[in-house]
Amino acid sequence: MLTAVSETFTGSEARMGRVAVPYKIIDLDGDLDIYARKSVSRKSREDRELSVNQQINDGIRWAKQNGYKPRFVWVDNGISGSKDVQRPGYDAGIRALDLGEITCLWCYKLDRFSRKGALAVLTIMDALEGKRIFFGADNLDTSNRNDRRMIMWRAEDAKEFSDQLSGRISDAWRHSKEEGIWLAKKVPYGLKKTKKRRLKGDDAPAIPGKLDGPTKGEVVQRVYQEADDGATGPTISNRLNEEGITAPGTAVRWTPIHVYRILQNPSYIGYQPASKWQERKDPCYRNDEGRRVRIGKPLVSEAQQMRAREKRMVRAKVFGPNNLTRGDRSTPKHLLSGLAFCAGCGRTMTKSGRSYQCSHKIRGGEPCPAPASMMATHAEGFAFQAFRNRLSACDPGDPLIQEVASRWLSSERPDKISAKKEAETRLVNAKAELQDLLDAKYKRKEFEGPSAEFFPKLKREAEKMVRAAQKAYDEIPEGNADIGFLLDAELIREAWEEATLEKRRMLLRLALDGVCIRKTHLAGRHTVTPDRLHYAWTGVPREINAKGMSLAA
Numbered sequence: 001m002l003t004a005v006s007e008t009f010t011g012s013e014a015r016m017g018r019v020a021v022p023y024k025i026i027d028l029d030g031d032l033d034i035y036a037r038k039s040v041s042r043k044s045r046e047d048r049e050l051s052v053n054q055q056i057n058d059g060i061r062w063a064k065q066n067g068y069k070p071r072f073v074w075v076d077n078g079i080s081g082s083k084d085v086q087r088p089g090y091d092a093g094i095r096a097l098d099l100g101e102i103t104c105l106w107c108y109k110l111d112r113f114s115r116k117g118a119l120a121v122l123t124i125m126d127a128l129e130g131k132r133i134f135f136g137a138d139n140l141d142t143s144n145r146n147d148r149r150m151i152m153w154r155a156e157d158a159k160e161f162s163d164q165l166s167g168r169i170s171d172a173w174r175h176s177k178e179e180g181i182w183l184a185k186k187v188p189y190g191l192k193k194t195k196k197r198r199l200k201g202d203d204a205p206a207i208p209g210k211l212d213g214p215t216k217g218e219v220v221q222r223v224y225q226e227a228d229d230g231a232t233g234p235t236i237s238n239r240l241n242e243e244g245i246t247a248p249g250t251a252v253r254w255t256p257i258h259v260y261r262i263l264q265n266p267s268y269i270g271y272q273p274a275s276k277w278q279e280r281k282d283p284c285y286r287n288d289e290g291r292r293v294r295i296g297k298p299l300v301s302e303a304q305q306m307r308a309r310e311k312r313m314v315r316a317k318v319f320g321p322n323n324l325t326r327g328d329r330s331t332p333k334h335l336l337s338g339l340a341f342c343a344g345c346g347r348t349m350t351k352s353g354r355s356y357q358c359s360h361k362i363r364g365g366e367p368c369p370a371p372a373s374m375m376a377t378h379a380e381g382f383a384f385q386a387f388r389n390r391l392s393a394c395d396p397g398d399p400l401i402q403e404v405a406s407r408w409l410s411s412e413r414p415d416k417i418s419a420k421k422e423a424e425t426r427l428v429n430a431k432a433e434l435q436d437l438l439d440a441k442y443k444r445k446e447f448e449g450p451s452a453e454f455f456p457k458l459k460r461e462a463e464k465m466v467r468a469a470q471k472a473y474d475e476i477p478e479g480n481a482d483i484g485f486l487l488d489a490e491l492i493r494e495a496w497e498e499a500t501l502e503k504r505r506m507l508l509r510l511a512l513d514g515v516c517i518r519k520t521h522l523a524g525r526h527t528v529t530p531d532r533l534h535y536a537w538t539g540v541p542r543e544i545n546a547k548g549m550s551l552a553a
Contacts, residue, residue, distance in 0.1 A: 023075035023089070024056065030071030032104045034059035035093045035113065037076045052077065055108035062136050068104055072096070097131050109137040110154045177272055178287045180294050188267045189248035189258070190220030190299060199267055199296030206245045217299055219245055223262050224300045227308045230502055233259040263308040270298035291422070335380045335504055336515060343518035343534070344370030351376055356517065370519040374528065382530040383515050384496060387508055390537065392489040403538045404486065404510045423476050427469040434462040486510075513538050 023036070036055035056073050063070045074089035090113075096102045107113040113135065132143035138154060140147045176183055181197045192202040201217030214222065219240070226236050233256030240247075240254040247254045266273045266284045272293040277283035284292045332338060334356075340349040342358035345368040349356045356379050358371035394401045437458055440446040447455040485491035496504060514536040520526065 022072040022092075023052075024073035026060070026070040026073065028071065030069040031102050032063045032068035032070050032106060033093050033096050033102050034063075034070060034073045035075075035089060035105060035107045036073065037087075037089070037113075058108060058136050059106045062106060062134070063104075068106075071102060097133075100131075103131050105131075105133045107133060107135050110135045110140065110151065177285055178293055180272060180296075182295060186249070188265050189262065190216045191267060191296070194296075199270075201297070201299050207243070208246060214245070220262055220268060220299055223259055224268075224304045224308060227259075227263055227311065228304060230311075230500070232256075263305065266292075266305075267295060268299045269302045269305050270294055270296055291426075332505060333501075334376065335501065335508070336376075336383060337505075339383075339505075339508065339512060339515055340379065341514050341516045342368060342370075342372045343516050344368045344372055349517060372517045372519045372532075374517050374532065378528045379515070379517060379533070382533050383508065383512070383535075385530070386533070386535055387511055388489055388492045388496075390535075391486045391511060392492065394487065396487070400511060400537055401487070407510045407538070423469070423473040427466070427473045430462070430465045430469040434459075434466050437462050511538055512536065 034056055036052045036059070038051050052075055059073075060070050072092075074093045076087045076089040093105045097105050113133070130143075132141055134141050135151075138150075140151050140154065142148070142151065182193055182199055183197075187193055187199065187202075190202050191199045192204075194200055201215070201220075203215045203217060205211055205213055206216045206219045207213045223236055223240075226239070231239075236259045237254040237256050245254070248258050251258065262268065264277075264283060266277065272285040272295040273283055274285040277285075286292055334351045336349075336356060337351065338348060340356050341347065342349050342360075344358060345360060347359055347368070349372065350359045351357075354377075355373050355375050357373045358368045360368045360371065390400070391404070437455075441455055441459075485495055496507065499507065512535060516534040516536070518532050518534070520528075520532060
């Protein structure tokens with residue numbers, strides 16, 4: 001029988017990490033199983049055994065006094081009874097009852113058995129058919145019809161207590177987060193907790209035993225600096241491993257994942273991270289007013305982190321509906337990658353050899369009716385000349401220049417843009433709340449009768465919030481983008497010659513949303529002319545052509 005039990009519960013459940021084998025085997029010929037549960041698992045073995053063993057001893061004592069022979073003991077240690085989580089011990093005990101292996105399942109108390117309420121317990125009771133579950137400390141028996149009402153009552157009490165406890169814990173957790181207190185057990189690499197449970201840079205050596213080497217906080221700053229200089233995740237992690245710098249946590253070596261998490265964690269810019277921040281586009285925790293909460297002194301600037309995140313997303317390949325990213329090796333290596341489009345089919349062009357070519361001419365698939373191709377030196381030269389000529393001919397009030405200034409500011413001073421947008425969001429929300437209050441009064445007629453006296457006060461408070469949000473928004477100055485060099489043809493040329501490939505790509509994208517290249521219809525050798533290129537200038541209205549391209553000459 002023991003062999004059968006082991007074969008039953010050491011398959012897929014064992015592979016899932018929840019091995020449903022008996023906690024204790026008392027008598028293989030027994031007719032009663034004992035179920036014990038403890039919600040919180042402690043590191044101390046003595047603490048665990050004191051609580052669980054007390055339940056087990058009470059169960060064995062009750063079984064002997066009532067003519068039963070204990071068989072197995074099932075235990076769920078550190079598992080909640082109120083959540084929809086897998087409980088191997090609980091499932092095994094119920095299964096033994098259902099299969100007729102035992103006639104009674106003993107549990108120390110009803111709230112140890114379940115905290116999901118009366119319905120959950122009633123469902124099990126109705127399926128027992130002659131078998132019983134006995135709750136020792138409550139002295140309640142499912143086979144006794146007089147106890148059924150009390151079991152239902154106690155089950156609801158257990159659920160209500162669990163809900164209240166969960167609510168209090170959630171409120172305390174939220175309050176602590178809003179106060180800027182670090183609650184998690186682990187602290188991000190390069191940071192450490194103060195006595196007030198705030199975060200600051202970790203001055204511990206990054207290389208064990210090397211006191212004159214970099215600290216862990218300095219390693220984080222270095223990761224951001226190298227990412228700012230264009231290094232990828234694999235490059236940075238390889239350098240750290242070569243220098244013998246200890247990896248975060250229990251990892252043996254640095255990996256690109258470690259680097260990416262450092263570049264995205266808002267703790268390094270001094271803000272409280274949201275729950276599951278790695279899955280969010282906005283990883284910062286926000287209070288009821290929509291404001292981010294300070295968790296400590298920034299280790300790096302917000303501008304550095306925003307640039308690092310943007311560069312990471314540019315390099316990452318996106319897969320699936322959940323926008324999962326894989327890899328960091330797809331860094332654009334050509335000036336017009338992602339910017340050049342084929343006029344024949346509207347798809348992006350890729351560089352093959354020395355030319356930009358229609359990707360569907362290169363990779364196959366649905367054929368392009370007029371696949372374009374142009375030598376890279378010509379395409380890149382024409383694109384720069386068009387960029388230079390267009391910007392140098394613009395007036396400061398031109399819509400194109402205004403959009404270029406906005407993009408330049410977003411790239412070079414993302415912290416200023418973020419603060420202004422945050423204030424704007426608070427203002428929009430405050431106005432929406434005031435509008436909703438007015439609609440409740442005059443459209444939905446909710447403030448009628450005795451509730452009418454509350455409307456004036458609520459209206460004053462809502463208007464006060466709007467005025468405060470408007471004032472906060474007005475006090476944040478508009479960012480000033482110094483783009484004077486983009487209005488002078490000679491200064492543009494000098495900046496272009498000194499810029500790296502990444503900087504040149506950024507400059508082009510300040511003013512261009514796309515470069516459309518059409519196929520030549522001339523036979524033989526011919527001169528490549530710039531009229532084969534058409535441009536989509538940012539901020540300039542343009543028409544959609546038959547291929548779905550939104551381009552203007």
